[in-house]
Amino acid sequence: MKHLKWLRRLVALTVFCATALLFLSDGLLASGLAKILTWPQFAPSLLAFCNQPQLTALAWLAVIILTIFFGRIYCSALCPLGIAQDGATRLFGPKKRRFIPAIPRWHYGIMTLTIVTFIVGHGLILRLLEPFSAFGRILNQIARPVALALRWLAAKILEYFEMYLIAPPSWPPWALSSFAIASFTLVLVAWLAARHGRLYCNSICPFGALFGICAKRAVFAPRIDAAICTGCRQCEAICKADCINARERTVDRSRCVACYNCLSVCKEGALRLRPGQTKGQTVLSAPMPGGKIKRKKPSAARPGKPETARRALLASLGATMACFFLSKRGQAAPDTPIQVPHPEKPTTIPERRAHPVSPPGSIGIAHFTDYCTACQLCVAVCPSRVLSPSLFEFGVDSMMQPRMDFGGGYCAFECVNCLEVCPVTAILPLSLAEKKLIQIGVARFIKENCVVHTEGTACGACSEHCPTKAVDMVAYPHPTKSNLKIPEIKADFCLGCGACEHACPTRPYRAIVVDGNPIHKKAKKPDFKPVAAPSDIDAFPF
Amino acid sequence: MDRRAFLKTACSSVAAVSALNFATSAAPLLAASPLDMAAVRGGEPDVMFDKAMSAFGGMGQFVRKGDKVLIKPNIGWDVEPERGGDTNPKLVGRIVAHCLQAGAKEVTVFDHTCDPWRHCYQRSGIERAVKDAGGKIVSGDSEGYYQKIAVPGGKRLRETAAHELFLEADRIINVPVLKHHGSSQLSIGMKNLMGAVWDRGYWHRNDLHQCIADFMSFKAPTLTVVDAYLVMRQNGPRGVSKDDVALMKSLIVARDFVAADAAAAKLFGVDPATIPHIQMAAEMGLGKIDLTGLNIDRIKV
Numbered sequence: 001m002k003h004l005k006w007l008r009r010l011v012a013l014t015v016f017c018a019t020a021l022l023f024l025s026d027g028l029l030a031s032g033l034a035k036i037l038t039w040p041q042f043a044p045s046l047l048a049f050c051n052q053p054q055l056t057a058l059a060w061l062a063v064i065i066l067t068i069f070f071g072r073i074y075c076s077a078l079c080p081l082g083i084a085q086d087g088a089t090r091l092f093g094p095k096k097r098r099f100i101p102a103i104p105r106w107h108y109g110i111m112t113l114t115i116v117t118f119i120v121g122h123g124l125i126l127r128l129l130e131p132f133s134a135f136g137r138i139l140n141q142i143a144r145p146v147a148l149a150l151r152w153l154a155a156k157i158l159e160y161f162e163m164y165l166i167a168p169p170s171w172p173p174w175a176l177s178s179f180a181i182a183s184f185t186l187v188l189v190a191w192l193a194a195r196h197g198r199l200y201c202n203s204i205c206p207f208g209a210l211f212g213i214c215a216k217r218a219v220f221a222p223r224i225d226a227a228i229c230t231g232c233r234q235c236e237a238i239c240k241a242d243c244i245n246a247r248e249r250t251v252d253r254s255r256c257v258a259c260y261n262c263l264s265v266c267k268e269g270a271l272r273l274r275p276g277q278t279k280g281q282t283v284l285s286a287p288m289p290g291g292k293i294k295r296k297k298p299s300a301a302r303p304g305k306p307e308t309a310r311r312a313l314l315a316s317l318g319a320t321m322a323c324f325f326l327s328k329r330g331q332a333a334p335d336t337p338i339q340v341p342h343p344e345k346p347t348t349i350p351e352r353r354a355h356p357v358s359p360p361g362s363i364g365i366a367h368f369t370d371y372c373t374a375c376q377l378c379v380a381v382c383p384s385r386v387l388s389p390s391l392f393e394f395g396v397d398s399m400m401q402p403r404m405d406f407g408g409g410y411c412a413f414e415c416v417n418c419l420e421v422c423p424v425t426a427i428l429p430l431s432l433a434e435k436k437l438i439q440i441g442v443a444r445f446i447k448e449n450c451v452v453h454t455e456g457t458a459c460g461a462c463s464e465h466c467p468t469k470a471v472d473m474v475a476y477p478h479p480t481k482s483n484l485k486i487p488e489i490k491a492d493f494c495l496g497c498g499a500c501e502h503a504c505p506t507r508p509y510r511a512i513v514v515d516g517n518p519i520h521k522k523a524k525k526p527d528f529k530p531v532a533a534p535s536d537i538d539a540f541p542f
Numbered sequence: 543m544d545r546r547a548f549l550k551t552a553c554s555s556v557a558a559v560s561a562l563n564f565a566t567s568a569a570p571l572l573a574a575s576p577l578d579m580a581a582v583r584g585g586e587p588d589v590m591f592d593k594a595m596s597a598f599g600g601m602g603q604f605v606r607k608g609d610k611v612l613i614k615p616n617i618g619w620d621v622e623p624e625r626g627g628d629t630n631p632k633l634v635g636r637i638v639a640h641c642l643q644a645g646a647k648e649v650t651v652f653d654h655t656c657d658p659w660r661h662c663y664q665r666s667g668i669e670r671a672v673k674d675a676g677g678k679i680v681s682g683d684s685e686g687y688y689q690k691i692a693v694p695g696g697k698r699l700r701e702t703a704a705h706e707l708f709l710e711a712d713r714i715i716n717v718p719v720l721k722h723h724g725s726s727q728l729s730i731g732m733k734n735l736m737g738a739v740w741d742r743g744y745w746h747r748n749d750l751h752q753c754i755a756d757f758m759s760f761k762a763p764t765l766t767v768v769d770a771y772l773v774m775r776q777n778g779p780r781g782v783s784k785d786d787v788a789l790m791k792s793l794i795v796a797r798d799f800v801a802a803d804a805a806a807a808k809l810f811g812v813d814p815a816t817i818p819h820i821q822m823a824a825e826m827g828l829g830k831i832d833l834t835g836l837n838i839d840r841i842k843v
Contacts, residue, residue: 057664152686156685156686157684159686159687162648164650164678164680164681164707167659167680167683167684168681168684168685168686168687169684170683170684170685175706231748262796283650290674291552380768383658383660383661384657384658411656412620412657412661413620413657414620414657414665415658415659415661451746455747455749455839457748457749457750457752458725458727458749458750458751458818459725459746459747459750460723460724460725460726461725461742461743461746462724463724463725464656464723464724464779464780465656465780466780467780467782468782471781473724474725483816483818486725503656503743505742505743505744505745505746505747506747507747526782526783528776528782528783528785528786530785531776531785531786531787531788532773533788533789534788534790537583537584537790537791538583538584538842539583540581540583540806540840541808541809542581542804542805542809542812542833542838
């Protein structure tokens with residue numbers, strides 16, 4: 001029993017380091033590690049299941065069952081934000097802690113607000129509070145720049161000695177809102193953890209509230225054996241959830257995160273995980289020194305009506321599921337184009353993108369923004385730096401959800417990193433062959449901006465980069481120059497990868513721009529005649 | 543940078559370049575072999591390079607003991623070697639081996655790729671080939687490696703930022719792959735050295751052909767090795783599928799980079815004078831577009 005703490009620590013440390021590695025390794029370790037690590041993450045798993053109900057996406061159910069029987073092991077060993085808080089508590093927290101009564105009304109209120117707003121179609125609160133995503137943003141927005149700076153420093157030192165083993169990294173585009181929110185989350189969570197242990201989990205995290213309800217009657221969760229307890233209160237002093245009331249000899253199992261520190265600290269072995277009483281935290285207390293045996297009701301120690309809140313929760317959870325399945329049925333299939341007001345052919349110089357572009361595999365903007373929790377793992381593993389957290393391009397509610405930013409890069413033709421890692425399947429795990437035919441947008445040529453037109457000099461950077469030659473070069477009659485070619489777009493073959501837009505050299509406005517497809521379409525496969533084999537294989541033409 | 547500082551840098555780089563040009567051109571003049579160009583057809587890339595080197599009298603003609611050698615292949619695209627988008631990896635590996643055998647202190651290889659650099663280095667097979675041959679493969683994707691230089695001989699390109707390995711190398715071996723190109727008509731040697739600078743957009747905005755020729759006036763490669771084994775004849779420079787390439791089994795090795803490009807253009811079936819950057823470079827006196835006066839060894843394998 002006493003060694004359970006070490007087992008928990010080992011698992012937690014492994015999960016924490018692997019998650020950090022996943023976000024900080026530039027996608028080198030992405031696909032395999034992401035699948036293993038993100039699979040048991042509760043909210044992503046639940047959303048993935050709602051998106052595609054299949055057995056492999058049932059991790060969320062496993063977590064619920066685990067919590068019902070063993071308490072909130074998830075919060076201690078699998079939730080990276082929870083593990084990070086333990087680090088802050090350990091470093092900055094008080095040496096001696098004491099019991100604090102729960103604040104269930106507030107906590108269940110946040111949970112209900114999160115669920116209700118999500119159901120009516122505003123997922124921002126969920127995205128802000130969901131722990132995996134919040135932690136992902138902290139890694140991506142704060143830890144990653146630090147890691148890149150260290151790598152840059154290492155590269156520069158090696159370069160001084162003429163060693164080129166480490167390449168100085170290129171910087172990802174700055175994403176203001178995501179950085180600000182990640183910084184705020186970091187400061188808030190770290191401060192709460194330092195001052196009050198797991199208070200974030202027990203007063204803000206909507207999933208913490210849910211797990212609290214599940215764990216309230218956990219069979220194998222710590223409790224105090226009043227017959228053995230000497231009342232030394234060391235367990236209360238070490239409890240990071242502040243949920244052990246040693247005076248009353250109760251453990252609030254709904255707030256206990258199953259860290260098992262109390263099991264280790266109790267010299268008498270009075271704290272155990274044993275199945276026994278099932279009536280909430282009611283215990284038969286042995287008398288405190290000089291006290292009197294009495295039976296305590298939980299309502300006296302804890303205000304609020306959790307039973308009602310639980311019913312509300314179950315109802316909303318049911319409603320959430322119903323909403324998802326119903327909304328799925330009504331959703332347009334990816335191949336069916338919806339009517340969008342076609343943008344006017346611009347005659348002015350600014351690009352004026354008709355729609356923002358969502359990543360390939362995300363079916364369309366609506367599907368993507370519905371499911372994405374803005375954990376930004378896709379941003380962290382994108383090798384071409386094209387995925388970038390949005391500001392308000394998808395709408396205020398969707399801020400922080402990644403978009404394709406062709407100023408930073410373009411979608412690499414041979415790459416499926418983001419499709420492989422998305423934990424909520426906001427980006428579906430399609431194969432490379434399928435991805436190569438997804439049209440996420442269509443390039444539009446603005447001749448008035450093109451250097452071939454304005455300068456009469458050769459360019460073609462757009463066509464060079466085009467993987468399907470949807471942007472081709474055709475003869476361009478120019479009054480003074482001969483032999484000029486100018487881009488021409490064959491929209492059927494365009495994938496909207498943005499290679500042309502990224503490469504276009506004109507400034508401040510580019511001469512070619514990708515308008516997003518609100519619902520992705522299927523592009524035609526390029527079909528070119530094979531070149532003729534040369535006949536004069538042995539001749540020298542000079 | 544104030545004017546005085548600028549003039550100083552400009553003068554010193556002119557001096558450095560002319561000293562280097564003298565050093566690089568003096569070696570072949572003093573050497574016994576008067577050969578200007580070796581053109582080989584009908585073999586595998588590495589075998590053809592061996593033949594060309596024997597014709598020149600060995601890599602020792604170009605690389606001396608203790609030299610820092612830069613090999614600059616085309617690794618621009620994340621495509622397999624069969625697609626002809628990047629220089630043949632067997633050829634690059636063999637050149638690294640020849641340089642090391644000639645006593646080079648170190649042989650480095652990089653390209654400022656278009657597609658994500660790690661993917662390009664890997665899928666092209668060049669990273670593996672270079673490492674196996676004992677060379678160093680270096681990132682060209684890091685802006686920190688690029689240093690500002692003045693291009694005194696340039697008409698449109700007056701300054702740019704070039705990779706420090708390109709600037710520091712004692713010998714540069716330019717190893718382009720011959721292919722069709724949507725912007726510059728053909729991509730051969732001069733176009734390939736566009737991958738040694740950071741900001742290519744500037745070139746595209748400011749008369750691409752002139753900038754290509756201008757940059758060549760800054761530092762000439764010791765040797766140009768044109769890989770024309772698999773030649774992309776349409777949809778260049780990236781290509782769409784294997785249908786874009788033809789097996790031509792050819793290799794051109796030349797001291798004069800303009801002549802190398804001219805010969806490769808002819809091999810492709812195009813008059814080099816119709817490719818503006820080749821014509822411009824010739825007019826700037828950087829090399830010969832007319833191959834008639836050159837001593838060329840034509841080898842069939």
